[in-house]
Amino acid sequence: MPDPTFVNYSHPQDQNNRRNRQLVASYIGTHFRNRSRPASRRASSIEEGSEPVIRVGDQPGIQAADFELPREGPSSISARLPATTVPHDRHGLRSDPFYSYPIEFRQCIPAAVDYFLTFYGPAHVIRPELLSAEAGAVILNQYFQYALQNALMFEALIALSQANLTVHQWTNGPDQDALYHYNQALRRLRDLLDREQDYSQDSVLFAIVALMGVDYLNNDLTAFEMHLGGLRKLVDLRGGLDNLGWPLILRPYLLGLERFWAYMSKHSQTLQGSIAQRHNVSLLEPSHHTPVANFTEMISVLPPGFRTMALNNRLSEPVLTLIHRITTEAEHIIQINPSYGSSTVNATNMQEAEHCAQLLTSTDLTFIDRASCIGLLVVIMDSSRTERFSGYYDQQLQMHAEEIRLSNEIFQDADLSDFYLWVALDIVGTMVPPRRSALPENYQADTRFTLLLAVLRKYGHLSWEEVLAVLKRFFFTARCIESWHNSWELGFRHLNEEPS
DSSP: OOOOOOOOOOSSGGHHHHHHHHHHHHSSSGGGGTTTTTHHHHHHHHOOOOOOOOOOOOTOOOOEEEEEEESSSSSSEEEEEESSSSSOOOOOOOOOOOOOOOOOOOOOHHHHHHHHHIIIIIHOOOOOTTOHHHHHHHHHHHHHHHHHHHHHHHHHHHHHHHHHHHGGGGGGSOOOHHHHHHHHHHHHHHHHHSSSTTOOOOOHHHHHHHHHHHHHHHHHHHHHHHHHHHHHHHHHHTTTTGGGGGTTTTTHHHHHHHHHHHHTTTSSSGGTHHHHTTTOOOOTTTSSOOSSSOOOHHHHHHOHHHHHHHHOOOHHHHHHHHHHHEEETHHOOSSTTSSSSSSSOOOOHHHHHHHHHHHHHHHHOOOHHHHHHHHHHHHHHHHHGGGSHHHHHHHHHHHHHHHHHTGGGOOOOOHHHHHHHHHHHHHHHHOOOOOOOOOTGGGGHHHHHHHHHHHHOOOOOOOHHHHHHHHHTOOOOOOHHHHHHHHHHHHHHHHHHSOO
């Protein structure tokens, strides 16, 4: 066979040149003289001997096409070559065709990666007080690339994403894929910490933070507290918060966990020995501040119910600031999934949830302030965060329901009476969320149900339309209204069944 020759066309008409066509035909076999060449090549191959058997096995995530090459005797060389296109699945290009995932591939990983990149990551990483939308997108990509370089961190993120994806579907226990990746991450963490100096990697801290998220969703506060203690020790070994990497992600993560733990423990003494206490960071002060020209400007944008309370001097400055922020950032807070609220998902909802939690940890709030923070926390958590599916969230709500019910005599004035109706139904509505087919087991023993009956005895003379008009003077969404209506109907049914 002659040496290869390149035929360059400078113009499409060159393809019709007779000499060029003859030259090309002699190589690609379209000329009639080349029609017998495949048979002669096969005979030549048999005479000269064949290559050893080569078998390329199937590879996960890649489509393949079969072909056979002839060889001496009855046997043949069989192989599998990748198709020329990258396979698409329903999650986009998440099939990892280049095997970039640092852990063993499992069927749940594409959906978990897609969920993390499109929703969970932005909703927990891109804090608008620290990052613009453009900078947030860049740092999220860098964060995920960093995870791809660390098997421990990537495994923990998959466990966390899978747990969040499936938590609302759990019936008899946690998701098996989430547990598998959680256990694998724990094994990797133990192996890594057995090696000296490996604790200095930021990926270790990120992995522990992710594992704590799974602990909470699994209702395992013992493991949560143990991991928090490990985080504190590792931060100390690293020389404090200021010596950690990723200051726009890792530092806020760690301080947010401390605030959350103080709230869950129901007292500020939990802050003793915390990461913040060791490094002179006050968890009881707002982590972010938005300057407002004056109180008139702040109050003017509040919902009517809160505006009336503010004009009557019912609310302190920190709580007013919180209400103002939730009012102005509502489109980013109501994000149950990427199709709800703003198309730009960020961590506004997480910031405000942390602010509510840290204010509820403070001992300086009046009861009206505290009740406001409880109602606002429910608005944020129950409309935007999967953490609401944890059993511990239900426990907190039941304690808040009892707290509100036992203090109902405080809410006698007209503005406070309207507020009491809103905050009470806000809490009660979490017991009967939209589209739930059945009530929780033993719901009548729930303190939220007891609060509901107390509300009906006080406001039962009102029609639902009148009640809704009062509720709309505060924060509300379509989801909230449906839950409130379900609660109202449930309460009326039980009151009508009571013996007179």
